[in-house]
Amino acid sequence: MKTGMFALALGLLALRFLPALPPAAGVLAMCVLALMLLPFRSHPLAFFLLGLSWACISAQWALDDRLQPALDGQTRWVEGRVTGLPQQTSTGVRFELTDGRSPKARLPKRIRVAWHGGPPVRSGERWRLAVTLKRPSGVLNFHGFDHEAWLLAQRIGATGSVKDGERLAPARNAWRDAVRQRLMAVDAQGREAGLAALVLGDGSGLAAEDWRVLQDTGTVHLLVISGQHIGLLAGLIYGLVTLLARYGCWPPAWPWLPWACGLAFAAALGYGLLAGFGVPVQRACVMVGLVLLWRLRFRHLGAWWPLLLAFNGVLILEPLASLQPGFWLSFAAVAVLVLAFGGRLGPWSAWQAWTRPQWLIAIGLFPLLLVLGLPISLSAPLANLFAVPWISLVVLPLALLGTVLVAVPFVGEGLLWL
Template structure:
């Protein structure tokens, strides 16, 4: 058995071991595991079960399984309790600095907390002051630290795990000023990137500079969420994340430039294989570009893969690009096995393969014979240009097709216009923006006054791309979100592409494509909710509140969708929408906003943009607040989409197919109430069970609520105002007597909610109390027999596949 075949088998077994442990550890479906196992056994059978095959099999399983067991999941190491939530003296070396909105972000290494060394790095935000600290400076400050924690919502991104894999063990913010102690030295590339980022901010407009920094030095922190969404919807977001496409194109450009220059040396073209010295001289340039881009995870992967391709050419081992690709994949996955399931790894891999296969296929360069030279000379510039254009179109088309399923799985979105837009954008980025930007970077250290010109040229090209994303944002179906089992659809898509590769007859290709689309359209839409039990999900969205519930014969409803306010984060887009899409939701029957505060409504606008919404319920108190900017935006969206807007008040009752909604507060008449006490309080009844959603009412609102004639005891409720001392009065507790009381309160929140005495008051009344900051998201099934809590998947895991049972 040849060495290349052994490497191929090793790769298969490595993939199998990593995937098996991942699927079993994360409670995924068994179907992919059985598929990989069948493939492994088939390969063993085809290989004749020779001893060498078994050795390779054991080596692959041991390597993949061992690395996944050791490095697959990085468990959280909590900070000492005396450090968390308290102001502590901290020293460290600035490893990286970036800007995020109005805040400065510092990544510190070699950290000491109160004189005690801390293993790992720390991310800190500086909000109310300025600092001259640069990468490489040792600094001292007072800071508040906390252990990173993700929102515990099924289907959401596991941010804390991602941070731990970057070596970040704590986050927090700086109190007061940051003192620079000394220049520690080192971190030269990080310092250069920081200087370039400041220069770009100074020379380009505020709208262009964030994208320019992302493309040239790999700093995306200053890109707003709205900007990111436009690039995602147009299918061009991969262009602003330095990965395989950028590294591959830089390598190809350098390689061809160096080979062209070497061809001018007398006699070299005829006597030597110019690919080898060109590849040798290209390698340092690729590594330098990776350092300039910040050595992010995706950049590291791309540089490793490109470097192996170049080494294959240098060592005359480039006759089989797939062999080189296999080695690159094995090396990357051995170092970071979890990357097999990372969109960045998949995109980097695909981009490097496509670009190097089309533009620079490995293999020895044959000296041009005299007859061939005359033929080449007869080719016109137009013919050579058309050939280059054809390759560019082919590469753009291949990248758009191959990255489509990954984008669908990552963003739950289909970008209908990705192919034509990429045909315009990829050449502009690869042949204009990146080359001009790199020329500007090179000139920056030599003649800064000259460097401005190519930087302005790159900025103009970026502005045209931004204009393209703005124009495409108005096209129909540009925000087509995909609900349901995206993982299964991607598997199907990839199998379809592989099956079409050997098919040469056009009619069979058309048949295959048609069958594939029919299978995708008929694929089940995620978890089918029960038709006989109501499902209620209280989502963990920090110090805020969000409820998603499904009523049989009625549909899905949202009661509040709050979260922190940030120019880079939207709880509706990044937490609640993925949860709903993976449940197969395409329409929300109603969105109920208890009151107009950010911790209850910040995510509503993105929900209305991503889903069809039947009704929007608002409290009566919202009528005088038409000048509220967030409310104005929601009302405008409702008018465009045809969503019915209703202001609700006490005494109204609405019977729907699945259950009854009763509005208990605010009163029809009476003095004006503040936002909290004017909250819309609704009761939902289903099969004899009563659930109460009281918003943020406090003592004044509770007193009015107790006067409501329809108020009665309930089975399940959310505690008013997150469990504050100003709510949950003894009189209300005695009146309601619930079996379940849930507190929508963030983990280690600064208010100390829920207050211990408030929680004890509900427990003394016989209620079981649960807190989102402790439990994470919670799922309840409501039937005629009662209300029971069901297990909930965590971030990064598959959703609960079993619906509520009656």
């Protein structure tokens, strides 16, 4: 089974290295051949072809959903609903529209627009906008940011500039935006945008100077929600239930182990939904679920099997995730830690357990950062040595607890201020 899962992963990843998608007849032939090979011993090839076929089909759907060439550069009235978290900028606001409709024109399902000098826009609102539409595009500079690939990975079929608009309906089911507005309204000593980034994964409010500091010190992963935050929260909930059961404070009628595993996974999923359920969060939730399942069933799954299942799970849900650098960095960092901690003989000292992971990750991710053209920070191991435990054990628990209790007078806001 592991061989088949590995072959499936290779097939899903092959999309990333194709110069062009195969024709529909070729994809259909791969699907038929894979189904024919499944009953035989050559099943790894079948899994590879199934993964490649699904990745090609998904990518073709994304390409077919892009703006028609005839509409490129035209200004049209578009009606749609705002999704995600709108990004307030110094000149206006950027946001995404879904289910956009325009008279006598078929539009992509998702459109990313910028409104310079526009009014405040909230997630969940419905707008009628005059938009100058553009097909997704980007520069071809070597090692530069590939904006077109990023738009494709986000399944954004068009971009545009808003000229005018009117709000048709107020916000609906926009709880993430409501949480952000509440966080931005509290007194956090000028770091309200940092709290929104830590709790919601929304870094749009951070200043350019903040991003420069985070990049120079290699600590971006601490402000953009990563698997570390998900695992930490699940571990805290699991440890709390275990502690209550050990000291006789847990209801005897409730078996503590299933409750500990269930509540820990629910906390991981809840935080993942709060963070927008990006690729690192998906990987973390899958791996946390597998670890808790192992704990509940008392079975040893090893380290690579959950990682491989999480890898395939993310790519099956979104094959275009392999176009994002965060996908590679997320799984590569976990793989480095598995290699570092899994093959050691005997326990490490507290000093070794604290210092070695940072240096190993810095060395292990160096080639990948170089290939992806991302900035490399020489001070990252030293900065993370202090920043990781500080953020993970002090700042993040206070931020999450303060967010949950923000409706309680003085308590929530006091925690967020602290």
